[in-house]
Each structure stands twice: as structure tokens, then as C-alpha cells.
Amino acid sequence: MNSPILKISGLTMDFGGIRALNRLELDVNAGEIVALIGPNGAGKTTFFNCLTGIYKPTAGEIMLTPPGSSKSISLKGLKPNHVTEKGLARTFQNIRLFSQMTVLENVMIGRHCRTKAFILGAIFRNAATRKEEKQIVESSAAILEKVGLADQANEFAKNLSYGAQRRLEIARALATEPFLLLLDEPAAGMNPQETHELDRLIREISKDGQSILLIEHDMKLVMSLSDRIFVMDYGKKIAQGKPSEIRANPAVIKAYLGEDVDA
Amino acid sequence: MSGLKVIKKALLTSLWFVFLTFPIMVIKVDPVERIIRWRWQNSLYVALGTFCVYLLAQFILQRKIKKLESQTEQDSLPKESVIHRILANPKQRNLLIVALSAVILAFPLFSSSYQTNVMITALMYVVLGLGLNIVVGMAGLLDLGYVAFYAVGAYSYALLNHHFQLGFWAVLPIGGGLAALFGILLGFPVLRLRGDYLAIVTLGFGEIIRLILENWSEFSKGPSGISNISRPGLFGIELSLDSAIIYLYYLMILFVIVTIFIVNRLQDSRLGRAWIALREDEIACQAMGIDKRKTKLVAFSLGAFWAGIIGVVFAAKTTFVNPASFTFLESAIILSIVVLGGMGSIVGVIFGAMILILLPEYLRALSEYRMLAFGAILVAMMVFRPQGLISNIRRTYRFEKTHSLNVK
Amino acid sequence: MDYFIELFFSGITRGAIYALIALGYTMVYGIIGLINFAHGEIYMIGAFTSFIVATVLSIYGFPLLAIVLLSGVAAVIWSSAYGYTVEKIAYKPLRHAPRLSPLISAIGMSIFLQNYVLLAQTSDFLPFPELIPDFPFMEPVAHIVGSSDLIILITTAIIMLILTFIIKFTRVGKAMRATAQDRTMAMLVGINVNQIISVTFIIGSALAAIGGLLIASHIGQINFYIGFLAGIKAFTAAVLGGIGSIPGAVLGSLVLGLTESFATGYVSSDYEDVFAFSLLVLILIFKPSGLLGKAETKKV
Ligand SMILES: Nc1ncnc2c1ncn2[C@@H]1O[C@H](COP(=O)(O)OP(=O)(O)OP(=O)(O)O)[C@@H](O)[C@H]1O
Ligand SMILES: [Mg+2]
DSSP states (O other): OOSEEEEEEEEEEEETTEEEEEEEEEEEETTOEEEEEOSTTSSHHHHHHHHTTSSOOSEEEEEEOOTTOOOOEEOTTOOHHHHHHHTEEEOOSSOOOOTTSBHHHHHHHHGGGGOOOOHHHHHHOOHHHHHHHHHHHHHHHHHHHHHTOGGGTTSBGGGSOHHHHHHHHHHHHHTTOOSEEEEESTTTTOOHHHHHHHHHHHHHHHHTTOEEEEEOSOHHHHHHHOSEEEEEETTEEEEEEOHHHHHHOHHHIIIIITTGGGO | OOHHHHHHHHHHHHHHHHHHHIIIIIEEEETTTTEEEEOHHHHHHHHHHHHHHHHHHHHHHHHHHHHHHHOOTTOOSOOOOHHHHHHHSHHHHHHHHHHHHHHHHHHHHHSOHHHHHHHHHHHHHHHHHHHHIIIIIITOOOOTTHHHHHHHHHHHHHHHHHHHOOOHHHHHHHHHHHHHHHHHHHHHHHTTSOHHHHHHHHHHHHHHHHHHHHHOHHHHOGGGOBOOOOOOOBTTBOOOHHHHHHHHHHHHHHHHHHHHHHHHHHHTSHHHHHHHHHHHOHHHHHHTTOOHHHHHHHHHHHHHHHHHHHHHHHHHHHSOBOGGGGSHHHHHHHHHHHHHHOTTOHHHHHHHHIIIIIHHHHOHHHHTTHHHHHHHHHHHHHHHOTTOSSOOOOOOOOOOOOSSOOOO | OHHHHHHHHHHHHHHHHHHHHHHHHHHHHHHHOOOOTTHHHHHHHHHHHHHHHHHHHHHTTOOHHHHHHHHHHHHHHHHHHHHHHHIIIIIGGGTTSOTHHHHHHHHHHHHHHHHHHHHHSOSSOEEOOOOSOOOGGGGGGTTTSOHHHHHHHHHHHHHHHHHHHHHHHSHHHHHHHHHHHOHHHHHHTTOOHHHHHHHHHHHHHHHHHHHHHHHHHHHOEEOTTHHHHHHHHHHHHHHHHOTTOHHHHHHHHHHHHHHHHHIIIIIOSTTHHHHHHHHHHHHHHHOTTTTTOOOOOOOO
8 A cells, every 4th residue: 555656756846036846855655645734935836736737847757656557657747637637636725616607517527537528429419428428417416415515516616605615626626536636725714613524524535545635734634634744845845754753843843833733 | 976976077077078089070171172170069969978878887887886785695696687587488488489480480571682681691690609609708719810710611612613613512511611620720829828819819810811812813813802603502403583592591590590509519518618617717627637728629610610601601692702801890790799699698699699780780870880889889798797698597407416426 | 232221221110110009008018918909099099180180280371390299299198098098998997807808898999999080080091291391411312211211210219218218217117117017016015006007008098199190191191990900010019029028019019110121022012911910920829928028937
């Protein structure tokens, strides 16, 4: 179970003069929940963007080994949609739902890369297309139930509450059938009750066998969920280890955690 | 705002517009005869017009603000328009369809050929609007050179008919196909551009096509165009002018129905959802595994396909084509139809085409102001009602709650 | 060789006029990120206003210098007023709308203004009065460089200097640069952003008006449609130089002017406008950031 499915080495990203990522090293094992923390502007979101093909990293390597396969593939230079096809899916820190579409349709979009119907299928609606369409609706609905949004399936996404929008982002990502789920501050703006539900949801997803890489500022959530934690500052990794080790790491406390850790 | 204050602002605005329009509206010079005409009455019209329009705009804005304020959190899907409500009720819908079909089918019987011809034009714009609606309304790609694909279709038929005597039905798929091919060729390099740059590049492309048609005389006969193009044949029978018009009318009805059917199905498909998602947020869309390039390209070339088809119809209807029919303004008219009707809304586009094409025809006094009105409509719609007259509604899906279902 | 020099000067003159229009595009784009499609029409209205005023004054028998000055001032005043009003009506309400909404509104405005002038004036070409006389001292080189070329170049150069001064050293100029860089931040430090946007439209329109006056007297005729082509070409120039960049707009205009001049001189004059459009399409495809613009990664 302990083979790395994602291995990052020497990942560097420059924006003009700013080095947002500086030879970052990181790995995720199958079935793990790994957290990535660091102060604001440390480069966490930039890391996700490089990983998912939205930014083109300046240097470094991103290797993915799908579970059950022995071959590694490089994600570097792939387009975002190809990365998603390979089994990586993400949420966005600044929620990016399709606001003019319904909740269910948002999830159905996630099914896009796992389905096939095209122009002719759409026009003639042959048996295969109808079957596929039915499956898209059913599996999307099932995912909505899992994240607790089934009752709002036909609402516009923009009319959901903040916490519900974050859960919809997760649902949409899950619909692409990822084996590694990237969550960018899923608890941001949530009240304690919602955060608690989120904690449960993430555990449930993890139990289904998905690996999770999580960016989060809520230390309670991070400490309770993660198997391992990576800490970065100024684009560099400054520490890694089990929650208990990170809690005690003086460099981390100095850079970032402060008293938060006891909370 | 209090009533008095509004009136005062309306008066000031009127004064401003009187000043603004002074040289162009009031003075008219004849530089050759050296005569000046002072048209002071125009200042009065401007003042009155501005005053009324200002009050109206304020009224609309106030209502909009009030509506926003009174809207509760629980505002779910937007209120459906009357049309959608009628369409949703099967009994009313069938009644409407029967009534409409009767009027549509009987139209040429109680109208002059002139009126039938006008109706054919309107129907052509319905299809053009529906085609552009795929590109602009659904996929969110502002295509300002749509007329180029229309020209490709029209010239395909004109040239193939002129040189090889190919008939309407043979060229119809060729015209559509060539236009779609042009769409792909152009789309390939330009579709990665940002929205506003895409708009300008397509505009440039449209103008290039027109200028080439104008200047490359050996190919296109230049500005004088190609005439004596055959009308559509009916199983090889030569039709008289009047019956040819009636034939074309029913043909267009058929095209409209087929187009509505196809566009409707596309909208409700995996592809259609991808277009709308793309319009909403490109980055999120790609992160969800949608191939941005391919999805845009399909929308672009499908839109072009319809323009090509109607281009062939246009050449067959007028039996004459020249580059002057394919200016940027033509693209702007089709865009106005889509914007007025409501981007992404099929019913809206049909209404948009009917209003914009038929109204100036029947209100002759208005036809002079047609383009002025089109410009004003684009601005006013964006400012007051960006969703169009008939906003699109999202489909709702029904599914069984199973609680036991799991992912996958 | 004479032919080459003639083409060169005619290219520079063209470029100078494109620059006057292109600056309006680039400044507005820099500040609100909008392709102000109606900008070409503002230039056309400048040309029409100066035409009307100059003709009226010449009928009343004013001296040439007074005609030039007064028609120039009138063109600047009314073009600016139109630019200001267009922004208030068609763009300001759409500040927070999706990106394509203001562009569609701008296209509508452009069509509206064209047809407004068409209906209020005429669709015919109108002969523009000759405002720039042939200077005697230009006699020896007149077959290569005309007097109006000289005036256009000098006027444009002076205007560029004034503009540079305004943007670099005045309060308004600094506020404009701040707003262009980060509108929210500018607002936070107390800049009246709406006012700065208005000022930008006014300056851009004034430059276009001068361009309209110069080109109309250079070519000798105008009609309601001249703004469309000039607008597209000036926009091409702005993109070529790197939209948002002021030196870029000038450089791009000169390059476009020279390209057009040489291409029509040595290749074919039939395709004059095709060159500009093709250049536009090619730049946008291969180097959308232009000659002096910077490529940026959009922040996600
Ligand atoms: N597209 C971009 N262009 C220029 N600079 C960028 C871009 N994207 C990110 N940056 C810079 O990179 C640095 C890292 O930003 P990033 O958003 O990755 O931080 P973060 O760790 O996610 O912070 P937060 O916790 O606030 O979300 C910042 O200095 C940011 O300004
Ligand atoms: Mg972040």
C-alpha cells in the first residue's frame, strides 16, 4: 500500500521575478491523506496549478503512478484536461462553479471525461447515448447524495450557501473518478458545524480508496485528518512528517503555526 | 430619488444632448454650393427625446433595483417567461403548435409573393441566428465574422452552379461542409485566444474574405458579382417565379424545424453542457477534463455549417451574389438577433429574428432607422436586460433517490 | 530611390495618424480592459465636426488660420464630449458585467453612431476643405513629401510630447497609471476611479479628433463610414505594439503605416486593407502580447 502514486521533485515556478515555487519535493502514497500547509502566499495554490497543468512549471518533474500500475507517467506539460483524465481532480480555493448551471449539471460536467457521446450521438440519441446519459444523471445524483446536496440538485449553483458550494466543488471533482483528489482550502469560510461535516466527508472519500492532497489553514482539521503533513514557506518545503512531528517542529512553529497549534 | 430631482437631472441631460448633437444634427452644409442650413427644430426633438428616454431609463433602473432588493435568498430557478410556461404545459403547447402550424403552412396562400419573400428572409435569419447562437450563446465565443461563412456557402453555390451547373440540392451539403471546414481552419489557430481578441480576429477574417471576393475578379467576378444562379429545382421540374418562391418558403420552414430540432438536442447533450460550462468558466471547465480546444472547435464549425447552408439558400433565392451582401453589418444584425432574443435561448432567437427582420419591413417608416435601432438595441440590451427578451431556462432532471447507491 | 523615400514618408504619415487613434484604444484598454469598438466613430465624428465648422467659417469668409484653429478646437471639444457620453451610457453600467457584455455594447454604440451621422448628415462622400496650404519652401521636395505630411508629422510629434508629459508628470497622469495597474488598489488610496476613466476617454477622444482633422484634410474627403476602417487599423496598430502600452501604440502605428505603404507601393494596391487585416490576424495568433507588451500568466 505504501508506494508513492505522486512524486514531485525539484518543482520550480517563476513569475517574472518572483519564485513562487523553489525546488519543491513532495510525495503522496496510495490511500493517504496528505496535507500541505504554509502561510499565505507560500505558493500552495501555485503548486496545485502546476500539478494540474494550469501553469507550466519552470523546472522540475511531476510523476504519477496510477494505483495497480507499475508504470509512471510524467504530468509535466500535459493540458489540464489530460491531467484530469489521468486521474487527478481538484477544487478551487476561490470557488469556480458554473454558476448559471444547476447543481446536478455541475456534477454532470465532471462526468464529461469519462463519457463519449458526441455530435451524432447528441442529434440522433441512439440507444447507447440514451444509456450513457442516464448513467451520467444517476451517478451524478449518487455523488450529490454522498455530499449531501441531493435535495438542491435542480437549484442554480450560485444560489447555494457558501459551505454547500464548497461541497459541490468536491462533488464535481469526484465525478471525474480521480484516484488523487486535490482540495484547495475546502474549509475556508465554513462554520464549525460545516467543517465537522466536511471532516466526515473527506474521511468517507478516503475510505472509498481515493488518496487526498489537502491545502488547509484550519489546523484542527489538518491535524485530525492527515496521515502526513508537508509545510512550505516562500515556495520551499521546510518540513514534513506526521502531525505530531509537525506540531513539535520548531522551524514550522517559527514560520507559521505560532500558537494556532494548541487551538 | 425624489421626483423633482429626477426631473432636474432629466432637464440637464437634455441640455447636454442638445449641446452634443448641435453640430451634426443642426448644421448641414453644402460645401459645393456653399449653403448652410440651420435645422433648429432638431434641437427641440433631441431635447424632448432625451428627456423621455432619460425618464424611461431611470424608471427601468429603479424597478431593477427594487426587484433586486425584494429578491429573497430562496430565489431558485429564474421565473419562466410566458412562452416557456405555455411550452411546459402539454395541452397549451399542442394547441399553440397546431395554431402556429396552420398559420405557417397557409401563409403563402393568403400572401403576395413579396410578403412570402420577406418571410423567407426572416426564416433565413432565424436559422442564421440559431447557428450563431450555438457559437455565441451557448459556447460564449463572440464571432464577429459569422458572415464570412455565410459568404462561403453563397459563393460555393454561385460558383459551382456557374461553372459546373451543379444544382441546389447537390451544393447544399457542399456549401455547409465547406463553411464548416473554413470554421475549423480558422478556429484551429484562433480559438485559444481570449474572448475579446477572438472577436476582433473573426471580424478581421470576415473582412479579409469579403475583400478577397471583391478584388480577386478571376475567381469571384469582383464587385459586380455572379448572376443567373439557378433556383432550387423540384425533381427536375422548372418552376415559375411565384411557385419557386412558395417552394422556397416551405423549404425554409423545413430547415427551421430541422435546425430547432438539432439545436435543441445539442443543447441537452453532453456536448451542449460542455459548451455552457465553457462559457461560464474556461479554467474550471478544463480542470473538469473538458478539451477546451476541441469543444470550441465543434461549436465554431457547427455554427459555420449553418451559415454555409443558409448561404446556399441565399444565393438560390436571390439568384445573384456579390460581396456587398457580406459586410460586417450583416454579422452585426445576426448578433443583434441573438442578443435581443436572449443568448442561448432557442425561443428567444426565433422571436429576435422575427422582430428585427419583419418589423422594419412592415413599418416602412422605420426601415430607414433600422441600423440605428440595431445599434441601440445592442447597447440597451446589454445595459438593461443582458439575458435577452426570453431568457434561457435550464433543464431540470428527475432521478430516484436511492441512498444505497455508491460512487461508480 | 525617390519612390522609396516617397513611400517611406507616406508610411510615416499614415503611421502618425494611426498613432493618434491607436493611443485612445490602448489607454482605454490599459485602464478598463475594454476594446472600445466605438473609438473609430469618435474619430469620424471629429472629422465631421471639423468639416462642418470649417465649411461654415469659410462660407462666412474667415481667414485660413482662424478656420484651422477653430475647427480643430471644435473637433476636440465635441469628440471628447461624445467619448465621455459614450462611456457613461454604454460602458459604465457594465463595469462588473461579464467580459463580452461591454464589447457587444461597444459594437452597438459604433453602429449607432455611424447611422446617426448617416441620417443626420449624408451617406455621400463630402469634400473636405483644404486646410493645409502648400508651403513655398517645400517646393523642391514636394513630389516626395507634401506640406500636409510635414504638418501631420510635426503636429503628431508635439501631441505625443504633451501626452507623455501629462502621463509622466501630472497628478492626473499618475492617477491614470495607478488605475491601470490595479483599479481596486487605486480606489483604496483615494483615487476617484470613475473620474480617471472619464478623463482617459476624453484624452483618447481628443487625440482621435485631431487625427480626424488631419487625415480628412490630407485625403480631402470624408463620409460616415471612415471610422470603421481607421478604427480597425488603429486597433491593429495598438495590438501590434502591445495593447495597453503607450510607446507600443506609437511603434505599432509606424510599423503598420510603413507596411501598408510599401505593400501597396510595391505589391498591389487592390489589397491595401487585406494587408492590415492579415497583419492583425497574424499578430493575434502568433504574438498576442505584441512588440512591447509582456506575456502574463493569468492568476488562477
Ligand atoms: N499568475 C501569477 N502571476 C504572478 N504571480 C503569481 C501568480 N500566481 C501566483 N503568484 C504569486 O505567487 C505567490 C504564491 O501564491 P499562491 O496563491 O500560490 O499562495 P498560497 O500559498 O496559495 O496562499 P494562500 O494561503 O493565501 O492561498 C504569491 O506571491 C503570488 O502573488
Ligand atoms: Mg492559495
